[in-house]
Amino acid sequence: MLAGKRILLIISGGIAAFKAPHLIRLLKARGASVTPVLTEAARQFVTPLTISALAGEKVYTDLFDLTGEAEMGHIQLSRVADLVVVAPATANLMGKMAQGLCDDLASTLLLATDTPVMVAPAMNVRMWLHPAMQRNTAQLRADGILFTGPDDGDMACGEHGPGRMAEPEEILAAIERFFTKGPLSSKRILVTSGPTHEPIDPVRYIANRSSGAQGTAIARALAALGAEVVFVTGPADVPPPDGVQVVRVETAQQMLQAVEAALPVDAAVFAAAVADWRVASASGSKIKKQNGALPVLEFAENPDILAQVSQMASGRPSLVVGFAAETDDVIAHATAKRQRKGCDWILANDVSPATGIMGGTENAVVLISDAGADEWPRMSKSEVATRLADRIATALTA
Structure with missing residues (x-):
């Protein structure tokens, strides 16, 4: 797919720079050529010799290389690629990108390029x-910069949360999607999936029988x-x-x-089976x-995520899709529910025990819209997921 x-x-x-060698191997295995650029700080984590050996190309590090700059080498470097990938993309470099600053080779290439740019952010969760950082991210998205990640997880600093760089396999998949140029290639879509677990005490919780299979299929x-x-998932089986x-x-x-x-996001699909109470x-x-x-348990109502997003005064996704799991009078x-929540579409299904749908491999839905x-x-x-994805693509590209 990436040949040539x-x-x-x-x-x-x-620290996520240590994943760069694996990413280079994956790209090369798919037939891509990789021209590496290291910032001065990156050289503290990976050596030019290692990167050059894996890429089979010269590693560029210095803006003021006299031979290259005699021919405006930084301009040439920035424009001969089919895609510029920044991995890891630190808070510092993303800040420079958002503000149009350039004081080294990497930031100068990013300002001089007319090639699409994809970043894989990597930083501490607080950063x-x-x-x-959120302002800079919003500006970069508005400028057309593509994102992959960051993921949620453990970090080298010992903290846990969003900010961990996407794994090389995820970055590779994002690059392949870019070159596939599908009908949704310029769209960012949120999908929620799976059940939620509401704790009673450290060993007990309230949950439901959702496996997360339908939400996972939709995201795929x-x-x-x-x-x-962006796939937000509760503790699903799949x-x-x-x-x-x-x-x-x-x-x-x-x-x-x-x-x-x-x-x-451009669209949001709320397939998660969120607990109504905690x-x-x-x-x-x-x-x-x-x-x-x-024991006597006092319950409180959980936030209505679908309604909150559907009724946003500004920044509402162009398309909001909800799910309604019902056991009787499904369509009614x-x-x-669609009218009450304010979403654009509702996918309703009968999850009464006789159907075997909740937690099963099949589904039978009714798409309710205007x-x-x-x-x-x-x-x-x-198959439900494929059909829904096609409908979403038609709606977003009409």
Whole structure:
């Protein structure tokens, strides 16, 4: 798929630079040529000799290389590639990109290029969530910069959260999607999936039977059409798809925070089975039996994520899709839910025990929109996902 493609790989100075050699191997195995650029800080983590040996190309590090600059080498470097990839993209380099600053080879290449640019951010969770970083990220997205990641996870600094660089396989998948040029290649789409777990105490929780299979299939189908997918998932039974940005959560409140952090997006698909209620005051220690007395649990209502996003005053996605899992009067209840929430589409399904749909491999949905109720035949969840992804592509590109 990448045969003959030329990638200019800029490696900036973060601990995630140690993943760059693996990314180069993956790109080369797909037939791409890789021209590497190292910042001065990146050389503290990976050596030019290692990178050059793997890429089979000269490594560029210095803006003021006299031979190259006699022919305006930085201009040539920035424009001969089919795609510029920055991995890792540090907060410092992304800040320069957002403000149009250039004081070294990497930042000068990024300002001088007319080639598409993809960044894989990598930084401490507090840095990623800082308002200044979020402003810079919003500006880069507005400038047309493509993003892959960051992921949620453990970091070298010992903290956990968003900011971890996407794995090389994820970056490779994003690059391949870019060159595929599917109908959603310029779109960023949020998908929620799986159940939420609402703690009662450290060992017990409230949950539901959602496996996450339908949401996972939808994310995979959207990515196959070229979309940049942010996949916010509860503790599902099925693994997340490759080639998407994965954000793992446990509770409904965590899911809301992850959704808000993912905005803005072009479309949002809320396939997660979010618990309606949580225990108001979860116990910090295991609740013990007390001579047969039953514990009393006080419940509180969870945030309505679908309604909050659907009713946003500004920055609302162009298309908001919800799900309605019903056990009776499916179309009537789902139609009322769509009007109440304010979303554009609702996919309703009958999850009564006799259908075997909840946690199963098949689904039978009714797509409810302004046009009315479109009843789909029973099919595999992957087929439902493909059909929905095609509908979303048509709606977003009309």
